[in-house]
Amino acid sequence: MAGEQKTVSADDSNPLGTLRNLWPYMWPSERPDLKMRVVWATVFLIVSKAVLIMVPYLFKWTTDALNGKNSAPNILPEILLGAVMLVLAYNLFRLVQAGLNQLRDALFASVGQYAVRQLAYRTFVHMHQLSLRFHLERRTGGLSRIIERGTKGIETIVRFTILNSIPTLIEFLLTAIIFWWGYGFSYLFVTAMTVWCYIWFTVRASDWRIAIRRTMNNSDTEANTKAIDSLLNFETVKYFGNEEMEAKRFDASMERYEKAATEVWTSLGWLNFGQAVIFGVGTAVMMVMSAISVKNGTHTLGDFVFINAMLMQLSVPLNFIGFVYREIRQGLTDIEQMFELLDVKAEVVDKPGAVDLKIQNGEIEFDNVHFAYDPQRPILKGISFKVPAGKTIAVVGPSGAGKSTISRLLYRFYDVQGGSVKIDGQDVRDVTQTSLRAVIGMVPQDTVLFNDTIAYNIRYGRPSATEAEVEQAAEIAQVGNFIRSLPEGFKTMVGERGLKLSGGEKQRVAIARTILKSPPILMLDEATSALDTGTEQEIQAALDEVAKNRTTLIIAHRLSTVINADEIIVLKDGEIAERGTHAELLEQKGLYERMWNRQREAVQAEAKLKEVRESDDLGIVIRKEPAR
Structure with missing residues (x-):
C-alpha cells in the first residue's frame, strides 16, 4: 500500500527528483494493469512525437510543390507528391498526432488518479495514527485546507512530470538533431541559446514567484481556519453578539490573500512577457538567417516555411516547460505542509512483534503509574489500583487531579512514563492498539x-x-x-x-x-456530569444496566453516580488520597466526605430553587425580605 512507500520531500524542487520519489506510485507493483497502461502511454507518446516531426516536413514539401519544386523524398509514390495530397497529408498527420496525445492522456489518467488516491489514503491513515496530543492542538479548518491543496498538488506533479516533461525533452532532442543535420551548426547554436535563456529566465522568475505563492497559501489557510472555527462555534458567536468581530477577522485574512493573489497574477504576467521576448528574439534571428539563405539560393521557400513551422512547434513545448516548471514548483509549495504532516511521528505506536490482547476476565491494573503531559508538571505520581473482573471501581477527585488521564492511559492515547497499565496481566504497551480498543x-x-x-x-x-x-x-x-x-x-x-x-x-x-x-470492559468518563439531575438519574439507570457483569471503571465528578461502586478511589494532586466504599469513605471524615457534603448542599439548594419556581408558576405569593 501507499503507506509503505517512500515519503516525498517538499525539498525535491526538480522534476527528476519528484519523478524518482513518486515513481512507486506511478509504477504500482500491486497493479499490473496500471503498469501496462504506463507502457502503452509511453509508446503512444513516442509515436506522437515522431508524427509531430513529420508535420513541418509536410508543410515544407507542400510549399515547395506550390512553388514548382519537388523537395519531398523520392521514396514516396508520385501520386502523393502533389500539392493537394501533401496538404491533405499535412492535416491528417496533425489529426493523428492530436489523437495520439489524447489517447496517451486517457491511458495515463487512471494511473495519475491512482497515485493521488494512494497518497491521499496514506495521509488520511497517518492522521488517524497521530497522537491525541496532536489532534488536541490542531486547527481543523487549516488542516483540511492543507490536505485539499496537497492532494491537488500531487495530481499536478504526477501529471506534468510524466505527460509533459518527458515529451518536451524528446521534442527538444529531435528539433536539435534536425536543425544541426539539415541546416548546420549556426541554427543549432541559436536554437540552443534561445532554449537556454528561456529556461534560465523561467526558473529564476518562477523561484521568485514561489515566495509569493507561499504567502498566498498561508493567508488562504488562515482565512479557512477562521471560517471553519467560527462556524463550528456558531452558538458561541451568537451568545456574545460577535458576528461583526468574526467577519472582520475573516476579512483581514482574506485581505492578505487578496494582496498575495494579485501579486501572483501580476508576476505571472511579467513571466509570460519575458518568455515571449526571449523566444521572439530567437525566432527573429533564425528567420532572418533563413531569409538571407533563401535570397542567396541556398534555401528554398519551403526551408524558410519549415524553419518557421519548427520554431512555432518548438514554442509549444517551450511554453510547457515554463508552465510545467511553474506548476511543479507551485505543486511542491502546495504539498510541502502536507508532507510535514506525513513527517510528524506518531507518539504511540505498536512495538515490533506486538500481539493481540487475549481477554480472559477483564481485570484492569494500574501499577505505580507515573505520567505528565509536560515534564515540569506531573499529573499522576505513582498511582496503583486494580479493577477486579466484573466489578465497578470509581475514580473521583477535584478538577485537575488526573481522573480523565487514567482513561486516556487505559485506551493508550498516551504511554505511561513510569509503571504499567495491564489488562489480565498483559501490559497494554505489548499488545496491538486495535485489539486493546476493541475490548473497551x-x-x-x-x-x-x-x-x-x-x-x-x-x-x-x-x-x-x-x-x-x-x-x-x-x-x-x-x-x-x-x-x-x-x-x-x-x-x-x-x-x-x-x-x-x-x-x-x-x-x-x-x-x-x-x-x-x-465490550467486556466499560469506561464511563464523567458520563452524566453535564446533565440535569432528572436526566442524570435516567441515564444512570441505563448505565447501570450496561455495566452488569462487566469490568467497569467510572471517572466521576458527581459523587451521587458512584455510591454503588464496589470501591471508590479519591485522587488528589495525582495521588490516591483515600479509597474504600461510599460508606467507608464517609466514615473517614476526609476529602471524600467534604466533597460529598458540598455536592449534597448544592443539590438541596437546587431543589429549593426548583420549588420556588414551581410555586411562582402556580401563582402563590412568596414573601420576600425587604432589601437592606
Missing part, C-alpha cells in the same frame, strides 16, 4: 456524534450489526421510545456534532452505541 467501551462526558442518522451513530459501535440489534441497543439505553416518536425515526439526521439532539438524548445514543459494541 467508552461513554465520554462530551458526546460528539457524526452528522448522519441516529441509526448510523448507534451502529458505529459495531458496523456489521443488523437493524434489529440497533433497535435492541436503543431499547436498553432507554432511547427507543424517543427515537420512534421522531417523524423519521432511526433515519433522523442528528446534525453537526449531534447538535439537533439534547444532551441527554446524545448521551443515550452514545450508551446505545457502546451497548451494541458489547
Whole structure:
C-alpha cells in the first residue's frame, strides 16, 4: 500500500527528483494493469512525437510543390507528391498526432488518479495514527485546507512530470538533431541559446514567484481556519453578539490573500512577457538567417516555411516547460505542509512483534503509574489500583487531579512514563492498539456524534450489526421510545456534532452505541456530569444496566453516580488520597466526605430553587425580605 512507500520531500524542487520519489506510485507493483497502461502511454507518446516531426516536413514539401519544386523524398509514390495530397497529408498527420496525445492522456489518467488516491489514503491513515496530543492542538479548518491543496498538488506533479516533461525533452532532442543535420551548426547554436535563456529566465522568475505563492497559501489557510472555527462555534458567536468581530477577522485574512493573489497574477504576467521576448528574439534571428539563405539560393521557400513551422512547434513545448516548471514548483509549495504532516511521528505506536490482547476476565491494573503531559508538571505520581473482573471501581477527585488521564492511559492515547497499565496481566504497551480498543467501551462526558442518522451513530459501535440489534441497543439505553416518536425515526439526521439532539438524548445514543459494541470492559468518563439531575438519574439507570457483569471503571465528578461502586478511589494532586466504599469513605471524615457534603448542599439548594419556581408558576405569593 501507499503507506509503505517512500515519503516525498517538499525539498525535491526538480522534476527528476519528484519523478524518482513518486515513481512507486506511478509504477504500482500491486497493479499490473496500471503498469501496462504506463507502457502503452509511453509508446503512444513516442509515436506522437515522431508524427509531430513529420508535420513541418509536410508543410515544407507542400510549399515547395506550390512553388514548382519537388523537395519531398523520392521514396514516396508520385501520386502523393502533389500539392493537394501533401496538404491533405499535412492535416491528417496533425489529426493523428492530436489523437495520439489524447489517447496517451486517457491511458495515463487512471494511473495519475491512482497515485493521488494512494497518497491521499496514506495521509488520511497517518492522521488517524497521530497522537491525541496532536489532534488536541490542531486547527481543523487549516488542516483540511492543507490536505485539499496537497492532494491537488500531487495530481499536478504526477501529471506534468510524466505527460509533459518527458515529451518536451524528446521534442527538444529531435528539433536539435534536425536543425544541426539539415541546416548546420549556426541554427543549432541559436536554437540552443534561445532554449537556454528561456529556461534560465523561467526558473529564476518562477523561484521568485514561489515566495509569493507561499504567502498566498498561508493567508488562504488562515482565512479557512477562521471560517471553519467560527462556524463550528456558531452558538458561541451568537451568545456574545460577535458576528461583526468574526467577519472582520475573516476579512483581514482574506485581505492578505487578496494582496498575495494579485501579486501572483501580476508576476505571472511579467513571466509570460519575458518568455515571449526571449523566444521572439530567437525566432527573429533564425528567420532572418533563413531569409538571407533563401535570397542567396541556398534555401528554398519551403526551408524558410519549415524553419518557421519548427520554431512555432518548438514554442509549444517551450511554453510547457515554463508552465510545467511553474506548476511543479507551485505543486511542491502546495504539498510541502502536507508532507510535514506525513513527517510528524506518531507518539504511540505498536512495538515490533506486538500481539493481540487475549481477554480472559477483564481485570484492569494500574501499577505505580507515573505520567505528565509536560515534564515540569506531573499529573499522576505513582498511582496503583486494580479493577477486579466484573466489578465497578470509581475514580473521583477535584478538577485537575488526573481522573480523565487514567482513561486516556487505559485506551493508550498516551504511554505511561513510569509503571504499567495491564489488562489480565498483559501490559497494554505489548499488545496491538486495535485489539486493546476493541475490548473497551467508552461513554465520554462530551458526546460528539457524526452528522448522519441516529441509526448510523448507534451502529458505529459495531458496523456489521443488523437493524434489529440497533433497535435492541436503543431499547436498553432507554432511547427507543424517543427515537420512534421522531417523524423519521432511526433515519433522523442528528446534525453537526449531534447538535439537533439534547444532551441527554446524545448521551443515550452514545450508551446505545457502546451497548451494541458489547465490550467486556466499560469506561464511563464523567458520563452524566453535564446533565440535569432528572436526566442524570435516567441515564444512570441505563448505565447501570450496561455495566452488569462487566469490568467497569467510572471517572466521576458527581459523587451521587458512584455510591454503588464496589470501591471508590479519591485522587488528589495525582495521588490516591483515600479509597474504600461510599460508606467507608464517609466514615473517614476526609476529602471524600467534604466533597460529598458540598455536592449534597448544592443539590438541596437546587431543589429549593426548583420549588420556588414551581410555586411562582402556580401563582402563590412568596414573601420576600425587604432589601437592606
